[in-house]
Amino acid sequence: MPKDGGIGASTKRREDVRFLTGKGRYTDDINIRGQAHAWFVRSDVAHGMLNKVDVAAAEAMPGVLKVFTAADFAGVGGIPCGWQVTDRFGKPMLEPKHPVLAEGKVRHVGDPIAVVVAETLEQARDAAEAVEVDITQLTPVLDMKAAIAADAPKVHEEIGSNLCYDWGFVEENKAAVDEAFKAAAHVTTLELVNNRLVANPMEPRVAVGDFDSAGGMHTLYTTSQNPHVIRLLMGAFVLGIPEHKLRVVAPDVGGGFGSKIYHYAEEAFVTFAAKTLNRPVKWTSTRSEAFISDAQGRDHVTKIELALDKDNNFTALRTETYANMGAYLSTFAPSIPTWLHGTLMAGNYRTPLIYVNVKAVFTNTVPVDAYRGAGRPEATFQLERLVDKAARELGVSPVELRRQNFIKPDQFPYQTPVAVVYDTGNYHATMDKLLEISDYAGFEARAAEAKARGKWRGFGVAHYIEACGIAPSNLVGQLGARAGLYESATVRVNATGSLSVFTGSHSHGQGHETSFAQVVAEMIGIDAGQIEIVHGDTSNTPMGMGTYGSRSLAVGGSAIVKATNKIINKAKKIAAHLLEASEADIELKDGKFSVAGTDKSVDWSGVTLAAYVPHNYPLESMEPGLEETAFYDPSNFTYPSGGYGCEVEVDPETGKVEIVAFSAADDFGNIVNPMIVEGQVQGGLAQGIGQALMENCVFDENGQLLSGSFMDYAMPRAEDVPFFKVDHSCVTPCTHNPLGVKGCGEAGAIGSPPAVINAVIDAFHRAGRTDITHIDMPVSPARVWSALNG
Amino acid sequence: MAKVSMTVNGKSVSGEVEGRTLLSTFLREGLGMTGTHVGCDTSQCGACVVHIDGKAVKSCTTFAQDVAGAEVRTIEGMANADGSLSTIQQAFQDHHGLQCGFCTPGMVMSAAALLADNPKPTEAEVRHHLEGNICRCTGYHNIVKAVLAASGQDVGQIAAE
Numbered sequence: 001m002p003k004d005g006g007i008g009a010s011t012k013r014r015e016d017v018r019f020l021t022g023k024g025r026y027t028d029d030i031n032i033r034g035q036a037h038a039w040f041v042r043s044d045v046a047h048g049m050l051n052k053v054d055v056a057a058a059e060a061m062p063g064v065l066k067v068f069t070a071a072d073f074a075g076v077g078g079i080p081c082g083w084q085v086t087d088r089f090g091k092p093m094l095e096p097k098h099p100v101l102a103e104g105k106v107r108h109v110g111d112p113i114a115v116v117v118a119e120t121l122e123q124a125r126d127a128a129e130a131v132e133v134d135i136t137q138l139t140p141v142l143d144m145k146a147a148i149a150a151d152a153p154k155v156h157e158e159i160g161s162n163l164c165y166d167w168g169f170v171e172e173n174k175a176a177v178d179e180a181f182k183a184a185a186h187v188t189t190l191e192l193v194n195n196r197l198v199a200n201p202m203e204p205r206v207a208v209g210d211f212d213s214a215g216g217m218h219t220l221y222t223t224s225q226n227p228h229v230i231r232l233l234m235g236a237f238v239l240g241i242p243e244h245k246l247r248v249v250a251p252d253v254g255g256g257f258g259s260k261i262y263h264y265a266e267e268a269f270v271t272f273a274a275k276t277l278n279r280p281v282k283w284t285s286t287r288s289e290a291f292i293s294d295a296q297g298r299d300h301v302t303k304i305e306l307a308l309d310k311d312n313n314f315t316a317l318r319t320e321t322y323a324n325m326g327a328y329l330s331t332f333a334p335s336i337p338t339w340l341h342g343t344l345m346a347g348n349y350r351t352p353l354i355y356v357n358v359k360a361v362f363t364n365t366v367p368v369d370a371y372r373g374a375g376r377p378e379a380t381f382q383l384e385r386l387v388d389k390a391a392r393e394l395g396v397s398p399v400e401l402r403r404q405n406f407i408k409p410d411q412f413p414y415q416t417p418v419a420v421v422y423d424t425g426n427y428h429a430t431m432d433k434l435l436e437i438s439d440y441a442g443f444e445a446r447a448a449e450a451k452a453r454g455k456w457r458g459f460g461v462a463h464y465i466e467a468c469g470i471a472p473s474n475l476v477g478q479l480g481a482r483a484g485l486y487e488s489a490t491v492r493v494n495a496t497g498s499l500s501v502f503t504g505s506h507s508h509g510q511g512h513e514t515s516f517a518q519v520v521a522e523m524i525g526i527d528a529g530q531i532e533i534v535h536g537d538t539s540n541t542p543m544g545m546g547t548y549g550s551r552s553l554a555v556g557g558s559a560i561v562k563a564t565n566k567i568i569n570k571a572k573k574i575a576a577h578l579l580e581a582s583e584a585d586i587e588l589k590d591g592k593f594s595v596a597g598t599d600k601s602v603d604w605s606g607v608t609l610a611a612y613v614p615h616n617y618p619l620e621s622m623e624p625g626l627e628e629t630a631f632y633d634p635s636n637f638t639y640p641s642g643g644y645g646c647e648v649e650v651d652p653e654t655g656k657v658e659i660v661a662f663s664a665a666d667d668f669g670n671i672v673n674p675m676i677v678e679g680q681v682q683g684g685l686a687q688g689i690g691q692a693l694m695e696n697c698v699f700d701e702n703g704q705l706l707s708g709s710f711m712d713y714a715m716p717r718a719e720d721v722p723f724f725k726v727d728h729s730c731v732t733p734c735t736h737n738p739l740g741v742k743g744c745g746e747a748g749a750i751g752s753p754p755a756v757i758n759a760v761i762d763a764f765h766r767a768g769r770t771d772i773t774h775i776d777m778p779v780s781p782a783r784v785w786s787a788l789n790g
Numbered sequence: 791m792a793k794v795s796m797t798v799n800g801k802s803v804s805g806e807v808e809g810r811t812l813l814s815t816f817l818r819e820g821l822g823m824t825g826t827h828v829g830c831d832t833s834q835c836g837a838c839v840v841h842i843d844g845k846a847v848k849s850c851t852t853f854a855q856d857v858a859g860a861e862v863r864t865i866e867g868m869a870n871a872d873g874s875l876s877t878i879q880q881a882f883q884d885h886h887g888l889q890c891g892f893c894t895p896g897m898v899m900s901a902a903a904l905l906a907d908n909p910k911p912t913e914a915e916v917r918h919h920l921e922g923n924i925c926r927c928t929g930y931h932n933i934v935k936a937v938l939a940a941s942g943q944d945v946g947q948i949a950a951e
Binding site (some may be wrong): 012013015016017018019020021022023024025026028029031122200201202203204252253254255257286287288508509510511675676678679682683684685686687709710711715716717718719721723724748 | 808810818819823824825826827828829830831832834835837864865866868869875879882883884886888889890891892893894895898913914916917918920921923924925926927928929930931932933934935948
């Protein structure tokens, strides 16, 4: 039975009480005395010359303090990109300037042109209507393949091309891969689109800038997944504010899913404007604004090919992908289709030769960056669709073809041909578990029953690999990252034995306040209620790289373990002194230090009190106090994996696809709080099902966003998903972090889209429509109907 | 600007509002009650749901002046008199029906309105009722489970397996 409070317990979340009673403190809940309000004037065309911005009439409007344009930002840097990819030919990617406010040109609908700051939000909004913007429209660059033609209009003339980079991985393998294809007994080819998505955390972005003119201190309150990263990027690269004069606070944040990793222009704006006006300045995004200013996700067009020998063994894989960057490079955009995508193309398989080509392209659309899964869903989708297609072409079971080519349980650690080393995994076990919990054996009977009702039932499987817990800093540095990817923690023990744990990870739904406390409680053997988890404020935590890529427990949790171990080591020394014993004989169990083999002991609070009231204390050899900081830099990624099964019913009359069952069997390594893990998977599944069935970010031929609100962009709702069957009993612990954990935040969104589409294709084939071998996401009724009826 | 008065969570309140001031703005900015959230601008997401004279209403599409004299209940008024979580709030915590917490106030208010009208809803009725409330975190699994549990129904069979 799970314990209550330590590692392995489904402890109820402590943060829930404030959220359930209206006492959460989100950024929009912060109002500073004297604050003014900002309203952004944004481009309503996708591509154009910005001839003139006349703010005179607006500045004369009631309550207006100032209208800012690009001219006000002449002395500051642009929004930086945090990752430089090197192309196939050894050249750095093309990196255009990204101004805070548009200069000379507008490059996507939503590109910020001017900002009105006024006494009230209503006044700012009214005055924004009076800003006169004169734009000469240019032909928008929208289609990625057309964009890289020599005579295509350029999104950024100064860099001379819309091709950001042409990346090959592993370039040295290319010739051998091509040879393997020539020798193949069978080749399966698939062309597909990975649809553009909008992250849409329920809390829109908000930024509040404050400036203390007496001390020269800036404070930015922002909806961020990583406040320290924002402090670094904005302070060092945009506004030139040193860290000790810039505090960034990300309080309760209402979901992120990647879209709140990045440094955005609005954050730099309110920070800059607060100093310029000597007033706090607040900006709150509307949802409509979020659709044209939050970085979006996915948007790949891919051709993928698999070579097999006569025994159906995979012999080689090659891909060609066009990845949309949008109009500017968002913070981590270049890394997503490359290092977070190409390195995962081995999947769970022993494919010996792999070549991945990615062309990243600028277009006149909203910038694209990481969205839940970030590169890994794109890799998994194409690979798991391709393997399914191969099985159908060869007339073998999709489950068996996968099993045959899986890396075997005794082959770990496994070096893939795409650079990474999987430390642990057991893909046969997760596949077996999936078939068990999804009652695969009973599917035929369910399909027959559905057929009697006029519905086509299909079963689709997918098996994913992830690389989480990004990553060794020296490695990512070689790959082009302009940041380290460690995490830090400070554990402060108070005199009476309570603890404050400061973490650089950020919780915006993940429940760290509960699960991190469980870890520390387990290590010391005290009640978790004595432990407070503090995050989200650069002023109290030494450093933090934040929360994304399912890294918080694997990296941030490991830093907490390291710092807590330092605390325990020092506490043992104090206990040894108090007990007049050798330090080597001191044991810590259930919050009590004892001398091995004796009945002598001192409890946790006795030691902590001695640390702060050091009357009986070895002052000559040890400092008083009990506070430790640790930085943890991972030695490898972690590699969660799992088997996902989707059961759909297709209504051939209407084309509607219903998810009737969904099962997930994951291997996340060790688990701290099963309830939280299951919740993470369930949420990820809904997002993946949303991508597969409903969600699509669509720009028209003029670059206008057609899916710009919740009226137009189909978010999954309660009726669109079933109850999920989620299992995490297959455990191969991570070998290189102290908790043996792998990360669970993105799995659901990675593994589910191919399972859904494979199920839809299975339903078609069972109904005799074997002519339909692929259908692009989202599988809307209209798309299904068109596929069936031409 | 005009004066508007109403009852919010049992207390009489009043304030100066413009004709265009939304109830959500009046609650958040006028009264400082920030438990009611605004997640969209098209009346779709439901984070702003409050009860007006007992009915669940989206406060982001209601003018403050239009509810003059009404009884308004918000998430801040949902706990028991002694401050403990009410049955529906407790069910959300017990069944992990929230993650980031942003949609939660609206979810709780919508669910409470459902249970007032239909004390023993089916799973399908819960899902249908919540169509005006979007959650991006939970996949709805544990929200639906929490609402069924709050209605006194056994949810033991809806394990995560």
